[in-house]
Amino acid sequence: MRVVLVGSPRERERLRRAISASGLEVVDEAPTLDAARALGVAADAFVVAHAVHEDDALPDPESLTARELDVLRLLAEGLPNKAIAARLGISDQTVKFHVASIGGKLSARNRTDAVRLAIRRGLIEI
Numbered sequence: 001m002r003v004v005l006v007g008s009p010r011e012r013e014r015l016r017r018a019i020s021a022s023g024l025e026v027v028d029e030a031p032t033l034d035a036a037r038a039l040g041v042a043a044d045a046f047v048v049a050h051a052v053h054e055d056d057a058l059p060d061p062e063s064l065t066a067r068e069l070d071v072l073r074l075l076a077e078g079l080p081n082k083a084i085a086a087r088l089g090i091s092d093q094t095v096k097f098h099v100a101s102i103g104g105k106l107s108a109r110n111r112t113d114a115v116r117l118a119i120r121r122g123l124i125e126i
Helices: 009-019 033-039 066-076 081-088 092-106 111-120
Strands: 002-006 025-030 045-048
Touching: 002 009, 002 033, 009 025, 025 033, 033 045, 066 081, 066 092, 066 111, 081 092, 092 111
Parallel strands: 002 025, 002 045
Antiparallel strands: none
16 A cells, blocks of 8 residues: 655654554655645555654553453454454453453543554554
C-alpha cells in the first residue's frame, strides 16, 4: 500500500519508524492534510500523525499480557464478549475481566477507546 505521511517533521519520523516493517510504501510526506492532498501523488492512503501527549504515553510493551492482546485484537474486529469467549475458549466473565484490565492499562474510557488507543500506540493492527 502506498501512503503519504502527514504531520510535523518529528511526527513523520516517528511514523516512519513505526511503519518500517509494515510493508507500507511511503511515497511522499507533507506537514498538513491539505498539503498532502495538493501533492497529487498516487497514494492509497494518508497516514496522519497525532501529537504524542503525556496522556498518550506508550504503555510498557510487557504490560499487556498475550491473552489481553488476543482479546484486544478480537475487540478490534467488533466482536462482543461472548463471541470473543467462544473464539478463545474462555468464559465470557474472563473476557470481561480482560477487557477491564486492558481499559485500565490503556486508560481507555470504553472498549472502543481501548481499540483506538491500541491502534494509535501500535499495539495492534487492523
